[in-house]
Amino acid sequence: MANPILHIKDSFYFEVPTWLAPSHRESLQDFPTIWIRLDPEFQMWEAKQVHAKLAELNKDVPSETDFIHEWEHWQHEPGNHGKPVRRYLQELAEEKNDADQPANPWAESWPEAQQTVTVSQYRETAKPWSPKKIEAYNEVLSGKIIIPQPFGQLRNLYQKDSGFCISRFMVLEMLVAVVMFLVFTWYATRLKRSVVPKGRLIHMLDAIVCYLRETVIRPGIGHGADKFVPVLLTMFFFVLGCNLLGMVPWLGAPTASFSVTLSLAVTTLLIGMGAGALKFGPIGVWLNLVPHMELPLLIGIPIKCMLFVIELMGLFIKHAVLAVRLLANMVAGHLVLLGIVALGVDMSGWSLIIALPVIVGAAVLFSCLELFVAFLQAYIFTFLSSLFIGASTHHH
Incomplete structure (x- = not known):
């Protein structure tokens, strides 16, 4: 499934044109x-x-x-x-x-x-x-920039053998984290100096932050949502940054790796259940999975036990689907682009000349669609995370 051009699979090297790194x-x-x-x-x-x-x-x-x-x-x-x-x-x-x-x-x-x-x-x-x-x-x-591994040993360019090995997606995720830290440190500093935001970047960030807070996080979580705003905003911009890296040639999107999307989904699960445990207690957070129902004891016990099992399975399934949804959308777009570009591989002569404008035009259109999907999936991930956290911190 991995493709060396579109970089869907993680690796322990960066691949660039041969003339850049002969x-x-x-x-x-x-x-x-x-x-x-x-x-x-x-x-x-x-x-x-x-x-x-x-x-x-x-x-x-x-x-x-x-x-x-x-x-x-x-x-x-x-x-x-x-x-x-x-x-x-x-x-x-x-x-x-x-x-x-x-x-x-x-x-x-x-x-x-x-x-x-x-x-x-x-x-x-x-x-x-x-x-x-x-x-x-x-x-x-030629064209392969192998990442140094001071803390581990590689089995090959795609698998580690022992220790802690640094992969390409890890480097890109760290890059996103560093950029976020620098940008939002500057953003917070500017807001402290002036009540009225000034500058195009400030206005853009302020619009995104306010929109997510007012229309996504607070409605999704409900009462007490403000304490989750920082972590959910961090999730949004991190996912968005990783998605956008997939549009940059020779880099790839870390969110095209299941380990990354699953880690993000597990983070959402731990935040929700941890906040629920602080509010309802370590046992009450699990009992809160079952909706409140006034039933006779003889009927209520088996029904609530069955509902608990169903809700418990649903809790893990919906977080797994949260990871798979993000992964599938990021991988699918790259595969479609690969299929479009591959149409001209075996062509030559007049057939290539005729098909080339169609291939280039389709690739440009799907690249624009991929750009839209990068923002959309970051929004959806934040929106669903808000709903899941809200469900864990409020009575059913």
Whole structure:
């Protein structure tokens, strides 16, 4: 589903035109660590080094030939292509036999053996890469700006291996947060200096803030809504900023990632239930899910129990749908644009000349629609969050 042009999928690198970030690496030492770890020659060297260390730690380790053969056979299984030997050993160590004991006791020593094998050792001892290989790797890496990972280790350019790894969407979200902090700090400072807002940006921000507060947040939550205004305004502008980044070439929208939209929905859930717990108590907030009904005890107990289960499921479902709605709308627009642009990929000659104005015009129109959707989805997310919080902080 990921597309390298529209950047729907998160990654650990930024992709730009090759002329902006050409790769002119000349030797093995010049390539980034993650790229060396993906190299088949390094993985074979790593496997042999790990086997030698395992053989020192345990006598039951198979011969190097059998060990390499089993690892390569494992790599041909579905989902294991290109995985290094450490992933193979980790899987062996996790296998259990009928006696609930490790099927390969020697494989449990893989962390200790793995720690003795580093990329720096390979750089010092490996044979120089051939010019043909370096040229091929430079062609692939041209246009890729790999994000440094000081706190973690990558498995590849799309998956982390261990630790805390910084992805492209994390960088973009931090960028949105920093811009919001600077803009609204300046906005608040200007408002303190003057009762009457002055300036186009001030008027635009003031109009958006007042509109959301008066027509979305206060009506949606009801009594006591003002204390939720700051967090819901923050949500609106954060979602809007992430959505708009999807319109910028070579960046992508963080809200096209389910982890981002789900985190925002969970935040709404925690705010609503936390505020409800402060008002009704830790048990009363859950009992508040059931509407108040005057029923005889014999009938009321089973009906209210069924309603509690239904409302509890509905509570989590509607917040999950809140995440999916934002995700689906941001991804769908990019996929439509991809389909339109892809129409001209296989065309040539007169057919391309005739179709090109249609393709460009349709792409421009859908880009304008995407711009509208970016604002609309931020509004809808804030509106629904207000309703959900209001439902959690008021009696049914």
